[in-house]
């Protein structure tokens with residue numbers, strides 16, 4: 001006689017300990033003003049898709065070429081995600097398996113570089129990313145890194161300096177892309193430079209993927225050899241990465257992800273990526289992308305008018321950096337002050353920063369999440385006033401409470417995840 005299963009695999013019993021923490025996190029997300037430039041609120045469909053049985057399936061390999069049986073449905077999932085990514089970004093090839101943006105970048109290195117090959121990338125203090133060559137990162141340990149900077153005066157990429165450095169260094173790979181750069185990146189100029197020195201060009205669009213999908217930032221696809229990105233920032237999908245490229249790189253890129261640098265793909269996340277790509281194809285998403293930039297400019301202008309120095313003088317995308325040196329506040333302090341008012345941001349290095357990254361002279365502000373909430377230019381002005389008021393009254397607890405009340409009032413009018421039970 002069959003015995004009843006002794007394990008709780010099929011149990012519907014909740015793990016109350018972890019459930020309580022998830023509920024606290026949901027409450028936190030609903031009650032804070034989210035201005036972290038790399039975060040967003042994924043749709044309930046995206047979140048639901050991640051919590052499915054697809055997580056159970058091993059699927060090393062690629063659709064119709066797997067190392068495990070039983071892959072017929074995950075093959076459908078991955079094929080659909082690939083098809084949608086290619087359509088969304090108008091790309092010949094896509095790989096949707098990278099677990100993150102960093103993994104997507106590592107795959108490019110695995111595909112085309114040998115240890116100690118030279119990479120030319122943007123300096124971390126000027127907006128570059130850890131995975132573009134920071135010394136403790138794999139990229140910095142295994143490759144020889146050279147950096148280009150933004151111009152000291154304009155704080156914008158100086159393409160002539162990039163060209164000069166490229167000619168001197170002769171890198172095998174040039175990386176165009178950043179984590180905290182508020183201006184349009186001219187991928188075509190990078191292409192010209194890469195061609196002049198015979199380098200591969202990789203565009204890291206982790207931050208601006210949603211803006212490119214929405215048509216408000218020039219695309220890197222078919223300009224760069226390789227485009228890497230993330231699905232969870234402006235693109236508003238699940239946490240993860242992807243690669244786009246020309247078809248001629250298909251084999252080396254597929255190999256570089258599996259078996260080159262990853263094992264089993266996260267099929268539940270890949271399904272959620274497919275959902276996100278579909279969402280980003282809708283007309284409403286194009287409006288959303290436009291609104292992110294419009295809101296960013298409005299918030300940036302409001303703070304500028306109040307005497308805050310904006311790095312490079314403004315923004316063309318979803319983020320901007322405030323240099324707080326003239327306010328005698330560090331980025332670290334500002335994060336705490338604004339945090340006490342219910343505003344979540346991150347401290348950030350500014351170009352040529354003399355402070356270390358744990359203190360930093362600036363903060364980074366982004367509008368992808370508040371735009372998802374439906375806020376517009378009027379709300380951006382209100383937020384600008386609240387940030388200014390709080391930072392100018394940093395030692396006055398009564399006034400900071402006043403700022404927090406204003407944040408709470410604003411959030412009441414723009415609720416997220418209503419009736420959402422996790």
Ligand code: DSN
Nearest residue numbers: 037038101129179180
């Ligand atoms: N950590 C991300 C960001 O905040 O920009 C980049 O990986």
